[in-house]
Amino acid sequence: MQAPVPFNSPTIVGTESELLSAALSNRHISAGGPFTKEASELLRDGLDAKAVLLTTSCTAALEMAAMLARIEPGDAVVVPSFTFVTTALAFARQGAVLRFADIEPDTLGISQRTVAPLIDESVRAVVPVHYAGIPADPVGLRNVVDAQNDCLLIEDNAHGLFAELDGRPIGSIGELSTLSFHETKNFSCGEGGALVVNDESFVERAQVLLDKGTNRARFIQGHVDKYTWVDTGSSFGLSDALAALLVAQLRERDSVLSKRRSLETRYRSLLGDPLAKAGFTMPSTVPGASTAAHLVSVLAPSYSVRDALLNYLRGVGIHATFHYVPLHDSVGGLDRSDREYDCPVTTDVSQRLLRLPFFTDMTQAQVDRVAAELLLAIDKLL
Ligand SMILES: *Cc1c(COP(=O)(O)O)cnc(C)c1O
Numbered sequence: 212m213q214a215p216v217p218f219n220s221p222t223i224v225g226t227e228s229e230l231l232s233a234a235l236s237n238r239h240i241s242a243g244g245p246f247t248k249e250a251s252e253l254l255r256d257g258l259d260a261k262a263v264l265l266t267t268s269c270t271a272a273l274e275m276a277a278m279l280a281r282i283e284p285g286d287a288v289v290v291p292s293f294t295f296v297t298t299a300l301a302f303a304r305q306g307a308v309l310r311f312a313d314i315e316p317d318t319l320g321i322s323q324r325t326v327a328p329l330i331d332e333s334v335r336a337v338v339p340v341h342y343a344g345i346p347a348d349p350v351g352l353r354n355v356v357d358a359q360n361d362c363l364l365i366e367d368n369a370h371g372l373f374a375e376l377d378g379r380p381i382g383s384i385g386e387l388s389t390l391s392f393h394e395t396k397n398f399s400c401g402e403g404g405a406l407v408v409n410d411e412s413f414v415e416r417a418q419v420l421l422d423k424g425t426n427r428a429r430f431i432q433g434h435v436d437k438y439t440w441v442d443t444g445s446s447f448g449l450s451d452a453l454a455a456l457l458v459a460q461l462r463e464r465d466s467v468l469s470k471r472r473s474l475e476t477r478y479r480s481l482l483g484d485p486l487a488k489a490g491f492t493m494p495s496t497v498p499g500a501s502t503a504a505h506l507v508s509v510l511a512p513s514y515s516v517r518d519a520l521l522n523y524l525r526g527v528g529i530h531a532t533f534h535y536v537p538l539h540d541s542v543g544g545l546d547r548s549d550r551e552y553d554c555p556v557t558t559d560v561s562q563r564l565l566r567l568p569f570f571t572d573m574t575q576a577q578v579d580r581v582a583a584e585l586l587l588a589i590d591k592l593l
Pocket residue numbers: 267268269270271294295297298340367369370390391392393402403404
């Protein structure tokens with residue numbers, strides 16, 4: 212049997228250890244050092260943001276967003292059911308009651324259409340996920356949120372870093388958005404994330420929350436003569452040692468993206484037509500948007516075909532997987548929502564979606580092998 216193809220392998224650009232050594236030589240490895248500054252600036256400029264704060268994870272950045280939105284027990288927050296747990300959990304921890312919106316079958320994201328029926332005056336935030344970097348109706352959701360008093364658009368942009376819609380970076384329409392640098396994401400430092408602040412009025416308080424509830428940032432900038440406890444917060448800041456790994460990768464932004472985009476294009480050209488003939492679809496980005504090249508997925512015509520394909524591929528050493536287990540009918544989700552939600556598209560897609568191996572250093576030969584085995588399996592099964 213040929214060498215197995217893993218599902219994921221973390222992006223490594225080669226200069227990480229050099230910059231990690233530099234962080235150690237600097238004798239600054241806690242949060243807020245020179246690499247934190249450089250990574251934040253690269254992201255802020257690349258995303259056209261007011262500020263970017265590096266955090267220990269995307270989850271931590273979502274928790275900060277929930278605090279910035281001043282979510283209190285009983286406030287409602289609209290989230291997708293088709294997402295990773297912490298899109299919802301970060302708000303529930305702050306006391307929010309969750310309302311689960313269904314996704315659109317083409318973008319696999321929530322939309323004005325699916326969110327509008329869930330809106331009333333108790334909704335404090337709407338939290339879209341741009342699945343695979345496909346924009347989840349940012350303009351429509353902005354309109355829904357703007358029609359409400361005291362409601363924020365907070366984009367969980369863990370998948371969409373550096374994708375654009377009509378020339379604007381994904382994650383720039385919400386007051387706040389969040390990024391993940393977990394090892395499964397395009398750019399990574401093992402565990403890490405960022406809070407992207409697009410609305411100037413949140414910048415100062417975001418810094419306080421990150422600095423354990425203190426006004427340390429204002430002290431460092433010379434605005435106050437000592438720093439003290441002023442607000443809520445936590446220890447959200449990323450170590451400068453990990454920020455050094457991230458800087459190494461962000462300096463190689465173009466080469467990482469172009470490798471991933473060419474692998475994605477290769478998958479599409481090998482699979483698009485034959486899959487369509489067999490009744491499958493491949494979710495792809497919308498007109499006017501560029502791809503984040505974060506993941507490659509296929510929608511099988513049925514649950515049983517998807518599962519049979521997963522088993523077949525595993526049997527030949529190819530690690531494909533499913534995505535996501537819906538939140539609206541999970542134990543945790545039912546406990547934290549105000550009623551039972553019906554999200555039929557989410558339930559259907561989660562049973563038919565197959566994610567294929569995809570990572571920055573994947574070879575073309577590996578892509579070719581995965582595509583060939585998938586098509587062979589479909590021939591045998593259908
Ligand atoms: C990866 C991911 C997260 C969590 O990221 P962490 O950095 O591991 O906290 C949250 N939301 C989505 C959509 C993700 O894909």
